[in-house]
Amino acid sequence: MIRKIILSLTMFVPAMLLLAPSPVLADTLTLSLSNPVQSAAPGSTLTFDATVSAPSTNAAPIFLNSDNYTIDSPLTLDDSDFFSFPLSLDPGDSYTGALFTVTLPADLVFQTYTGSFEILGGADGVTFDTLATTGFQVNPTPEPGTMPLLATGLGLLAFVMYRKRQISLRRLANRLIP
Secondary structure: OHHHHHHHHHHHHHHHHHHOOOOOOOOOOEEEEOOOEEEEOOOOEEEEEEEEEOOOOOOOOEEEEEEEEEEOOOOEEEOHHHHHOOOEEOOOOEEEEEEEEEEOOOOOOOOOEEEEEEEEEEOOOOOOEEEEEEEEEEEEOOOOOHHHHHHHHHHHHHHHHHHHHHHHHHHHHHHHOO
């Protein structure tokens, strides 16, 4: 009796696995930024352009339903450009355009800031799987007028130090030579 039950179960489980509908899986997506490392002066806005491609090996269209991002504070990211992307990509299709913008505040500390951007979607319009992720970097640069001003100030400081030393040497020489 137990043998019959075990035999029935060993036949029933594989049959159920074969008959069960397979889940709809999203195919792959390639996301690449045209310039992932950008520099700008504080108070400006950078635009990051990207190419999104659905490989021709995908079995069906892939839907671009949403996005997600992280970025170092105090930078801000505006992802409204993502919504000008197509809603879906057929196998072999690609799209290139502005993906997002990053705004640098005017009182920014000069250091390297990083972030990442994800495209969410899947095989239908209600799936939010992570399809592609890319990283980016923002390097604030000083205003162009800052460097000449700094160089001028250092030059004047060096000149004043030089003059003081020359005056001190003359006074010393005048004391030693009567």
